[in-house]
Amino acid sequence: MSCHAPQAAPPAAQITSTFTLIRALGIVAGICGLIIVTSYQLTLPAAQANRRLATERAVFKVLPEAKSIAEFHIPPGGALTPAGSGDPPPGTLKFYAAYDGAGQLAGIAAEGAARGYADTVRIMFGYSPSCQCVVGIGVVSMRETPGIGDKIITDKDFIANFKALDVRLNDDMTALANEIKTVKRGTKTQLWQIDAISGATITSRAVGKGINDAAQALLPKLVPNLDKLSDRSKQ
Amino acid sequence: MSFPGVQDTRPNWDEFMEGIWQRNPVFVMVLGMCPTLAVTVSAINSISMGLATTFVLAASCWLVSLMRKMIPKEVRIATYIVIIATFVTVTDYAIQAISLEMYEALGAYIQLIVANCLVLGRAEAHAARFPPMAALFNATGMGLGFTLGLVMIGGVREILGSGTLLGVPLFGADFQPWVVMVLPPGGFFVMGAWLLLFAIYRARKQRPDKPGIKPDAVKQAS
Numbered sequence: 001m002s003c004h005a006p007q008a009a010p011p012a013a014q015i016t017s018t019f020t021l022i023r024a025l026g027i028v029a030g031i032c033g034l035i036i037v038t039s040y041q042l043t044l045p046a047a048q049a050n051r052r053l054a055t056e057r058a059v060f061k062v063l064p065e066a067k068s069i070a071e072f073h074i075p076p077g078g079a080l081t082p083a084g085s086g087d088p089p090p091g092t093l094k095f096y097a098a099y100d101g102a103g104q105l106a107g108i109a110a111e112g113a114a115r116g117y118a119d120t121v122r123i124m125f126g127y128s129p130s131c132q133c134v135v136g137i138g139v140v141s142m143r144e145t146p147g148i149g150d151k152i153i154t155d156k157d158f159i160a161n162f163k164a165l166d167v168r169l170n171d172d173m174t175a176l177a178n179e180i181k182t183v184k185r186g187t188k189t190q191l192w193q194i195d196a197i198s199g200a201t202i203t204s205r206a207v208g209k210g211i212n213d214a215a216q217a218l219l220p221k222l223v224p225n226l227d228k229l230s231d232r233s234k235q
Numbered sequence: 236m237s238f239p240g241v242q243d244t245r246p247n248w249d250e251f252m253e254g255i256w257q258r259n260p261v262f263v264m265v266l267g268m269c270p271t272l273a274v275t276v277s278a279i280n281s282i283s284m285g286l287a288t289t290f291v292l293a294a295s296c297w298l299v300s301l302m303r304k305m306i307p308k309e310v311r312i313a314t315y316i317v318i319i320a321t322f323v324t325v326t327d328y329a330i331q332a333i334s335l336e337m338y339e340a341l342g343a344y345i346q347l348i349v350a351n352c353l354v355l356g357r358a359e360a361h362a363a364r365f366p367p368m369a370a371l372f373n374a375t376g377m378g379l380g381f382t383l384g385l386v387m388i389g390g391v392r393e394i395l396g397s398g399t400l401l402g403v404p405l406f407g408a409d410f411q412p413w414v415v416m417v418l419p420p421g422g423f424f425v426m427g428a429w430l431l432l433f434a435i436y437r438a439r440k441q442r443p444d445k446p447g448i449k450p451d452a453v454k455q456a457s
Contacts, residue, residue: 016307024306028314031298032321039325046332054335141339146276146396147414 059096062126062136063107066098072229074218080225093218097229098126105129105230110218111140112210119143121152121206125214127167129226133191134165134211142203149203158197158204166191167215174220182208250369254377261384262433266353270344271385272422278401280340281389285382287326287341291348292378293371294322296362300370303363315358316349323348353381391425392416 059069071083076091083094095110108127113120122140127133137159144150152158170177178192182205188195196204260266267288274284295318299306306314327345330338338345348354357377362370393399396416398406415421 016309021307021310025310025314025317027305028302028317032317035321036324039328043328043332047328050332050335143342145414146417147412 055096058124058138058140059098059109059126061138062109062124063098064136065100066106067101069096069098069109071096074221080222080228093221095218095222105226107135108222108229110214112212112214114206114209114213116142116144116206117149117200117202118145121203121210123207123210125162125211127215127219129223131164132166132168134162134167134215137162137207137211144200144203149200151197151200152203152207155197157195161188161194164191165194165211167211167219169219169223173224175216176212176219180208180212180215247372250373251376254373254375254380255383256380258377259380259384260353260377261381261388262429264353265430266356267351267381268426269347270351271388272419272426274341274344275385275389275392275422275425276396276417277393277399278386278390280337281385282382283330283337284341284344285378285385287330287345288348288351288354288381289375289378291319291322291326292354292357292381293374294325295319295354296357296370296374297367298322299358299362300365300367306363311359311363312355315355315363319354319358320349353377387429388422388425391428392421396421 056069060066072080072095073083073088074080074093074095075089088094093110095108097108098106100106108129109124110127111122111124113122115121119142121142121144124138124140125134126136128135139153142150142152144152165180166178167180168177169175176192178190180192180194182194182196182201184201185196185198187193194204194208254260258264261271270284270288275281295315298318299315302314302318323346326348330341330345357374361373365373390400393401394405395413398404398410398412413421416425
């Protein structure tokens, strides 16, 4: 306790035995392990509730007529199943079926992600089976430049792209009939094109690519099974 | 690094205030710059980051101090890091339980508190030599000093960069925000401006008989 600098200790004063070192490390590791496990157990319910709330909020935002939601999984090579507890196998497609007040299917919400300017842009999009189009988008997470890239949630012209973005499937239901493309501002001519925000082209493209990739993977497997989802009471 | 002496190990207000003013971690010791520059885009982010660091600092210094007699000096850094990492993990879980939005905003910087040299520095330089209460007192003071520093930077950046303070709009709709202030360069600008201000203040204090700079000039420099 008397020394201010540890290296000033008298040379060869005490050589600590290996046992003491291991014992000290073991005790510290044990105490720390206990603290971590306890705090994990204590915070887990609240953290899960928070995550569920955040997802529900995102789904209700892209499908405003929805009143309740249910999560579904399509495992690789498997059939559509309601999400159970436990981790699904890797490569599982996840989506949310949203139901209106009468228990009828109001739409499908799914997440898409693509690399933006600063980091991955994760978006939630709402799909309406009746018009076979995307009817709304919301951002799940992004780190785009404030005032530039984050216009994707404020720019009215850009949001207007997602009132009825065409995502029809082709005749043999293997892919989208038309790939979703982000085009230069003011050159949108087709329903499956997205008018980019000038100055935020990279972020706009990330939104388009995120929706395209997710829709190409999900819709060919989902659309043939839509009748299974049409009524909440059937599940 | 000089300590006034180890004679008086009782917690006292000087120890507490040392971290907030004389040896403020941000403006005097200039420690922990990574979170200081990265998360201070708004006042609320600064407060949460500051309080998270304060909790980690206080809890780990208390535990290090409690166990100081049984930790051999050969493995002290390893045990300190394990203890610090434990409380960082606890903080990480707690923030996820409190608010996911906050967790997204602070991002990887919560986990990076482990590497904040302020925390290890306090454990090594103070907590390992003083009894638990004194260590807790000093660490809390340092943590609050760090929080104060972060809020002073984050507040200025939020006012200039978004025109708000704690989310409340301060100017009319005509205000054109200085976007650069919420981008990384803004952190350096504001940090530099505060350091300049404190350097001027210190220079003036050391020569009280020769006031070289008029008070007006100090205001303009900010």
